[in-house]
Structure formats: C-alpha cells, structure tokens
Amino acid sequence: MKGFTFHKPRSLKEALAMLKEADGKAKIMAGGTDLLGAMKDGIMQPERLINLQEIPDLANIRPDNDRLHLGALVSLHEITVHPSIQKRFGILAQAAQEVGSPQLRNMGTLGGNLCQRPRCWYYRGDFVCLKRGGDQCFAVTGQNKYHAVIEGGPCFIVHPSDTAPALLAMDASVRIAGPDGEKIAALEKFFMTPRDNVTRENILEPDQILTEIMVPLPREGSRGIYLKARERRCWDFALASVALLLNIDDGICQEIRLVLGGIAPIPFRASKAEEVLKGKPIEIELIDQACRMALSGARPLASNAYKLELTQALIKQALLTLSNK
Amino acid sequence: MLPNASGKVVVTVGRRVKTRVEEEGKIEEINVELPHEDLPPWEEKNLVWVGKGIPRVDGFEKCTGKAKYTYDIHLPGMLYGKILRCPHPHARLIRLDTSKAQRLSGVKAILSQENAPPIPWYNDSFLFDRTLRCVGEEVAAVAAVDEYIARDALDMIEAEYESLPFVVDPEEALRPGAPPVRPGGNLLDGKPIIYSRGEIEQGFDEADLIIEENFSTQVQAHACMETHGSVVNWEGDHLTIWESTQGVSDVREGMAKALGIPISKVRVIKDFMGGGFGSKTREGKYTVIAALLAKMTGRPVKLMLDRKEEFYATGHRPSSLQYVKAGVKKDGSLTAIYLRSIGACGAYETPLFPSKFSMIDALARPYRELYHCPNVKTEVYPVYNNIPVHTAQRAPGHVEGTFALEQVMDQAAHQLGMDPIALRMKNYALKDQVEDFPYTRKALDQCYQKGAEKIQWEKRNKKPGEKKALICEGIGMAGQIWGGGGGPPAYAIIKINQDGTANLLTGTQDIGTGSKTVFVQIASEELGISPKDITITLGDTETTPYAPRSSGSRTVPSVGPAVRSAAADAKRQLLDLAGSILDSKAEDLAIREGQIYLKNNPTRKIPLKEITQKMGNNMIMGVGSRGPNPPQAAINVFGAQFAHVAVNTATGEVRVLKVVSIHDAGRVINSMTLNNQIEGGIVQGMGYGLMEEVIWDKGTGIMLTPNLHAYKLPTMLDIPEVVPGVAEGSDPANNIGAKGIGEPPKIPTAPAIANAIYNAIGVRLKELPITPDKVLRALKI
C-alpha cells in the first residue's frame, strides 16, 4: 500500500471541497471495509482518503409518511436491527443480514455497500485487465465460475452488493451531492454496465458523494424476500441472489419487482419474468414459466452455466414462499 | 567411536538395536539406543492423571494474550526483512538492479543471487536462482528499519526476466511436447512409482462386479493463522532463531547445514505457534534469508511472511487425479484393486522427503493396506508443473486416496446390495499386507460398531436418493488407516526440586495440539506429583534434549514414552532417597498424589515435599529415552467416521449436520486435547470436502485465491456437530500405550460426506471440493 493523507471533514460541504481540490486523487472512505482491501491489493492508490464518518447527518435513519430516508453512512448492522425497517422494509433488512460477517456489518455502510468495487479475482489479483486499464478480460478464457451469465461483456464482473437488489426491488432512489449541488437518481439508473463504461460500476463522478438512499413505502399488503446462495454459510458473496417484492390481491399478482444479484455486472431486473406474472393469478405453471424467462438471453461462460439453474431455483423458492404455495 | 574394518564409524555407546519407524507414511529402519529399562504398561485401575480431560497447562497464557508467538518477538535494533518474488511462472532472471533501492533511506541490506552464497535448495536449484519455475519464487530480499520501507525498497528493485514456456495443468505437463518445467522431463525420476502384489488381471477375472471411477482432488492450503517466519539474532558466531516451526531440531540441523556452521552454534526457539499442519517442518528460505541479512547488517532481523506469501511460498496439499478399478465377488470380497494416479508436485521435489519417497505416492497407501485384497497394483505419476512446490499436509496422500477408495467401496456395497459396513468387515485386513507384519493392535471393527450406533446408521436411506424433496438428508461413512506409531529417538529430562516440584525438559514442541499438557500428565502419572507442580520446557534446542519434529502424528507416541521413562528414572531415585530416610527398602515404597507411602500399608505415608526438603542442593535428575518399536510388527491408527448431511437439491448447497468420529489411537492421555484434534481434523476435512480450493489461472500461473476471502475456510456456521470417540484400550506398541491422533480425523471426513451425499440424492460427487455448481451439474446428468 502506498502512503496517503487522511482527512476528516466535519460537513458535507467541506468534504465536497476537499474532493474537488484533490482533483481525482482522493477516495471517499465510509466504513473502509472494501476500500482498504482494494488499496492493499494495489487496485487503488489514492493520495488522500476523505473519511465521511464524522459528518453528523449522514448516518441518520428517518422514516417519513411515504418513504424511508437512509443516510449513506448508516451501518448495515443498524439496518438489520431497526424495528421499522424490519417491519416495513423487510427485504432490505434481510439482505443487509446476508452481508459478510458481523464485523463487516458493524463497519460497513449502506452507501459503501452500493459503491463497493467488484470481486472478480483477476481484478483483485495481479492482473491488469480491462477494468484496470489493460486490454483484455482474463475471465473470458480463464476461471469464470463466479462471473456474469447475463449483461456481461466486455467485462464479466458480477455486482457484489447484497443490498442493491433489495433496494432496487423496492424502487429506491439515491441522492447525490456534487460541486454543482444535489441531484436525485432512481437506483435503476445509478448502476452502469461495462458496455457503458468498463472502469466503473455506477454513475458517480470522482467529485460526487452518495448522501442518501430513499425507499418508498411498499403498498399495503406487499411482501418481500431476499434469498442468497453461496458456498459457505457466511462471509461469502452470492453465487446468485434474488430480491422479490410481490403484491397479490384476490389471488392476482398486482405488483412484482424481481431483481437478481450475483449474476450480472449490475443488479439485474428480471423484467421478462415480471411480465409473465403481472396481472395474472399466481399458478405453478406460470411460476415455472417466469423462472424460465427470468434469464432469457443469458450467455454463460465455460464454468458458470450452473448459475442459470441456481437462479431459477431461488426465484421459484421466493415466489412459492411469498405466494404461500 | 571407532572406525570398523570397513572404515565406517560405528557408535558403540549403550545397547543398540534396529527398529522401524514411520513418519507421514515414510517407513525407515533406524538404530536406537535402549532406555535403562522396559517399563511395563500402566495398570489401568491405578491411573490418576492419564486419561483425564484436564485443561491445557498453557490455556491461561493463550487466553490472556500473554503467550508469545514468533510474531511477538521484538529485539532491540531489529530490522525487518521482505522478499521480492518472481511474477512469472517460468523465467530466467537476466538483470537485477538494486542500486535505487540501496539508496532509499532506512534500507540496510539487499540480498540476491549476486551476493548470497550458493546454498543448495530444491532439486539442483539454489536459495536464489537465476532460473525461476513458479510465481512467488524468491528473487531478492531487503532488510530495512521498518516494514514499510522494506516494501518500498522491493518496489524499487528493477528485475528483468526472460519468459520461458510453462505449464500449470498437471495432465498437460505429462503430455509429450509439454513445456519442460526442469531438465529431464516433467515426470519425477522419469517413471511412475509402482507397487504390485498378486496378479491384478487374474483378480479382475475372478470378480463378479467391477467398479471403475475417476476422481479428482484439489490443492488445499494450510492457511496457518500465524504465517511462516523467523526472528534471528547473531551474537558473535552464535545464531539464535525464533521460528514458527513444528521442529526446532530440524530447523537447527537445516540452518547449520545451509550456513555451513556447527550445529552447536545454532539455537532454535519456538514457544507458541499458530498452526503448521505439516507446512512448518523445517527451515524455510525465509529463515536462511533472515540469517544472512542479519549477518550482513550485524542486527537482528525479523522476517514474517504476509498472507499472500503464506499462500504462495509455504507449500500445499497437492492435487490428484485418480482412476480406480476394483473387482469384488458377489459375497463382497475384494479380488483386485488398481489405482492409476497423477499427482502435481509443483516445480520441485518436496524438500521434506527429497529422495526415494514421494509424498505424492502416499495417496496409494490406503489402496494397498486398508482392506484385505490379494491383488493390488498402484501406479502413481508424480509430475512437475509450474506452480509452487507442495509439501506435507495433515495426513499427506491418505486424505486424497481415501476420498476415492472409500467412495468406490460405498459404490460396490450399493451395487451388491450390501451394507457398506458389512462390506468393509468382509474385507477386514488382519495384517499389514505390504510388510507382511501383524498389527500391534487394530480395533477398527470397534470403531465401525460404535460409530454406527452413534450416528444411528439404520436411519440412512435404504435406497440412496429414494426420497425426492427440496432438502434431502443422507448418512454415509468412511474408514481410515494411518501410521502414527512414532518411535525413537526422543529424550526427556526431569529435575526434582527441593520443594517437591518438578521440571520436565524435552526438545519437542507444542504446535497447538496440547502436547505440553499431555507430557505433564504423563510425568505426573509416573512420578505421583500433581500436574500443577510440574513445569514443562520445550521448543528450545539449547536447553532441552533432542526430540523429533511434530509431524506424522508422532509427538505423543514418540516423546511420551521418553517422558515416562525419565519420570520413572527420577522416581526410582526419589524412592531410594526416601528409603534411606525412612529406613525402608525403595521397592516397598510408592508415590501417589504427592505422598510417599508403603505399598503394603498405604496409610503409612509422608508428603513427598518432606523428603525432597532434605535434599538441600543435591539434585535428582531423571533421564529418559524412547525405546524401539516392537520388532516385526506394524503400528497403525485406524478409524471410522460417519456424516449426516442435508442437500438442497435446487441450489446444490450441502450442509453437514453431524459427524461421528471414532478412532483407534490407543490409550487416550487427555480426552480434551484428543477431542480437540478430532474436531479440528473434521473442520479441516470438511473444508477440503466442501469449499477449500487453491485455484490457479492456467494462462499465467498466478494464484487466484491468495487471501482468506477467496480461499474459503469453513466458518463457525459451517461446522457441524461433532461426536468424537475412541476404541477403548491401549496399544502394546510403546510404554504409554498411545498412538497419534493429529492427522487421522481428517482422512475419512470428505469421503464420509461424499457417501452421505450419495445416500441423500443418489448421485456420486467425484470431484473435490463439492461446491453447489458440481452438485447441480451432477443432479442434472
């Protein structure tokens, strides 16, 4: 790891000024759980670290009438134990609970979880691949059992976040502060595929800060679930995960948002599967059809085709559970 | 010592005999000096301390952070060493420019092929070599005032390499025209290692059923919590080394040889250590490098590897491919077993067993010995490839071989419609068929029986995979054979103090297994002094007599008898003294729980302390040594493990719910430390079975898993309920009746899990580790 200076701004304004002054040579640090590893692995070598932890308002949890406001610095642990999140925004609490280990959930923040860098072992290893400014993706012909089966190319990372699929299923949006003021973006528009830009995973510019995540209150009667498959029971990223928000009224699927993690470079909204079920009675045959449609268009690499069945199995399990089948 | 007629030097001290000892499957005949007397076995009913589960004597120090590990050693003026490693899988170093690094303030010395002595290392290579055969090989080293400067200095060294063709995949390495890893071909010694008995083809002709299967096992890392490393200090020409090691004496010997100095000039100390599992059996390149850097600078040097180096540069369990063919008759009796296997050595021969013996061949042992079978042939191809060299890891070979063999047995039982245990009993081997020796003891039948009861064997699915459900449960079992008999030489000394306490000194080490506690218990038992009144010193070559390295599950069976013999010697002297003071014959006296009493009238007793007080500054010192193993006999540890698993048939996730583990390790000295070994072995065996794997990128020879996140060790949530147990009784192999338990529990864990998965879903998983992708793929076929 290279030497760096450490800064502790007391306000968002101060932080933004520091970022601007650093002119791309600084990195924001929240919990540091992802960032420090990336620095030790030599993926990032910022000259300055700007620690957000001392900015008071960034760690608030504030429910209002129709939405939940979560400061970017809210820890994952807080999300898992907060009673109204557990009650009204259960998918998020479940997803946060599935992250890493207790230590990581204590230190890791929600903002950091959305902005974390991918886990591709070439990227994190000693390879100068496309994402690191090189001219090839080593995963294409290399060891790719953990890589993307859909939306991949030219880079095949999977988005590592557990909370992102859950938040997307709940149609969350994010508040972004920058030198020219604030803006709000739908989370759906926040993530970027490698085709848009292979060196990053979201729309944040180096001088911008993610300050808040806003989650609309799901409509009455909606239920949610987050399921994650992995190789060991904790401290492991998803082989595949499913976040599902479902509203069934009178046996008819009124609303469905189905988002998949661990299989694409972005949290992947399975719209084709949603279409199969929306406005229809939830029947086993339709569930099976939705599972088949969820990943249509997928193009697995040599060693990751199992993710197709795995994801379908999770979707089915999620749908069956929420529809009490 | 005089030269004999042939000019050879013969040692003529003491009474010497030849004896047979085994380490990690390697069997040797050695000369041994007999101890003063052969002690009779302990009388079971009189045992006070042996067999008890007493807490570790050093538990308090460990729990409170007082225990000092090599990592904790800090000497005044100490420098920090770091190693520059080769980024290429096969290359020639053509230019090395250290001048910039040399000028960095705080850098005190730089060592490389240019200024280091040509110390021979693996095969025909050197400590620093211009030809580099894997990523991670040592190119240069720096000593600096702190670690950060040392790291920065490494970045400033300019190294230029000429890339050479390389091969990572072991099967590819064997193909004609494959890039040569080293001169002389990629097959070690140019030929397979073949063992054969009977007539293999005839055996297959006699069979009613033939099973043929291919298996593959992965590379497993040791992943020691404390990384490898040393702190070294020269005082004049005397070198002291603090080393995280399983063998202080081996490090002393190896370092003396590497540096060309007498053994008496080297002192090696290891007090506490954080794991070795076979990878810390001798000095590493880092030890020699630290010593050379310290010599150059005149200052102590600390050189501890970082986590990535730990994965790259400290060895691993080699991968294997196994083709197995077995023939059985309708009644279950085996007629033939054939194994053809490829094992990946890495770029060199393992330094632990440099000559004839290859750790790769150890995988064939279970095929040759676990079952009675007249016709057996094993054919093992050790192959060089451009990855780091492998080394011993907890039951080398046996873990890989048993994974395949025990699944073949399970398959045979299934196809014959037999109970897998009945099939094993049908082929129960009553002697070592390779050496043609009887076993000193074999209670494997007891292990099968006890284990079956505890897992409720009858509850397994009668037809594998018969139940169709999202979550399918199953029960499976596997057995094991291991060496673990130990042997000479090993020595111990016991000093009796005026205040009635004792100091026990022996040159073995406690590598985290609890051997300190076990030896104190043995001494307590023999001496009649309570464990709290005995202190133990080990892990220091200067202050203790020789004992072997802690590998091959042999620490307790090798050193324990020497400790007992030292205690017996001290006791004899104590009783002599007591006899003269009490005016009675020593033979009529005995000691128990700190009291000396008359054998025929135990109410007449006197505290031991009152006797020792009278010694003044006279000392009682007991000296003991390990006697030979019984002639013409094989000493082995056996065991059986049973796993209960749940398989999610939709996601392929496997959960191990319970493992029952019963071993014949002879007498249990401490039931708590024994259970620790069983639990640890099962955790490591389960990691091997389900998740751990070192993965290389074949296109570059770079490791993709050199950290504790990508390399998946089991977490607390993955660990099943473990039910440990033993076959009752002791083994006549040595004077304490104990055999080793360090390695055995790891051996049958993965096959028991695989057989349980088969019982659950009716599908056989033949590639390790059994991850969800493989389960899903297998279910699909």
Ligand SMILES: Cc1cc2nc3c(=O)[nH]c(=O)nc-3n(C[C@H](O)[C@H](O)[C@H](O)COP(=O)(O)OP(=O)(O)OC[C@H]3O[C@@H](n4cnc5c(N)ncnc54)[C@H](O)[C@@H]3O)c2cc1C
């Ligand atoms: C061993 C291990 C296992 C893990 N397992 C999981 C897992 O199972 N599931 C999962 O989802 N994650 C996992 N993580 C990833 C991750 O570290 C955590 O989930 C955590 O939430 C990251 O938050 P942080 O606050 O520590 O982020 P940091 O490390 O502080 O930051 C991460 C990145 O985001 C940027 N960033 C942080 N906050 C902001 C902000 N407000 N605005 C703009 N940019 C910002 C930083 O500059 C940095 O690039 C794991 C990490 C490790 C090391």
Ligand code: SF4
């Ligand atoms: S998948 Fe992306 S990050 Fe991984 S090697 Fe390819 S380009 Fe690099």
